[in-house]
Amino acid sequence: MKTAAIVVAGGRGDRMKASIPKQFMLLQQREIFVRSVEIFHGSDLIDKVVLVMHPDWMEVAGRILNKYGIDSVNIIPGGETRQESVYRGLCSIENEGFETVLIHDAARPLFSAFQIPDLLKMVENRLGVVVVEPLSDTVYITDSGSVVEIPDRTKLRAAETPQVFRYQDIFAAHRKAIGENLTSFTDDASLLLNYAGKIITLDSITRNIKITGPQDLEIAELLLKAKQK
Template identity: 50%
Template sequence: MKTAALIVAGGEGKRFGSPLPKQFVKLNGKEIFIRSVELFYQSSLIDCVVLVMHPDWVARALSILKNYGLKRVEVVAGGESRQQSVHKGLNALSRYKPHKVMIHDAARPLFNANQIEEILSYVKPGKGAVIAEKITDTIYQAEDGILLKVLDRRKLWKAQTPQCFIFEEILRAHEKALSDHFLDATDDATLYMKYGGEVTLLSSRSPNFKITAQTDLQIAESYLIKLEE
């Protein structure tokens, strides 16, 4: 049974404040998206990898992948939203006929690949598995800067990736969302649950934050330096 990895790097990274999309910025000498691709490409548990990239940057991505010897990565052009980009990536994966798929944000290059096996073990028909982070801070719900109520943090998690599902089930959820004109999902587990799936949350074994700003890049660099010491 094949397992596929779908790496999503379709955004333009405008919040990062760089002339290059953040996925092309180097983290300790290596492009962020390359670090994320390698997590899955180098795993014996992953049979095929598809990278979704903004249409304007597909050629550059292919060139960089070739330089790193990552020849078995298929690159497809993304859509106008993350949901559309994932759907395009899933359609590209269809020809490989995978049994399971792991969907991962390219901007989370610090994920611990040793956790892939654990995540896959939770994925069964009707059940997906998602890496997430338990909330430890007090969380306010507010409107126009006015506190409305304090949420119960014991029940709150921050969504992360990878998110793993039976391939045909998550593809079907995306296609149903499209036919229902539900087009603004920023999270695949949201779609999966919307159409009847159950999701198990697993804590990450490593820092797994999304690199969004320059400060995130600096923190990630410090973390990698400590690992190498």
């Protein structure tokens, strides 16, 4: 099964309030996006890694990867939205015969590569697999500040990445969305569901947090240190 991984790092990371995009910030002396790339680059099950990067930072990203001896990653320019960036990543491998694709946010560098085999075993035609985490907090559904419903949290999961699909399924869904001018999907699983696909989940074995602000970076540092003990 020929498999590609698309790592999306096209944002500017404005919420981090730093002089560089958040994916270039260091997490225990290694850039966040490098840690995410290494998850897949180091796997025998991944045949190709595509890094979707903001156009202004592609050259810098290439130099950094070369510094670490990672010279087989394709770096392509991202779009205005995450959806567009993923689509560009999918287009870049359109004619290379990939059967399966993992789509991952570079801002989640703590995902465990040990789960890649399980994800690939679970994916089927029209069936995507999403890494999730159970919610420990009670969740309110509100309207104008008032609580209108309290869903059963045992049935709730926080969607994360990677999200894994048959390449032709997710590529076709992206093309349909563009044709219908639907451009606001925030993840690929919801996009596939919109076109009659099905999604199943796999609980993450790590705290697979998304780094969006300074506090998240501090938490990630602590999680990495605990993992290394």
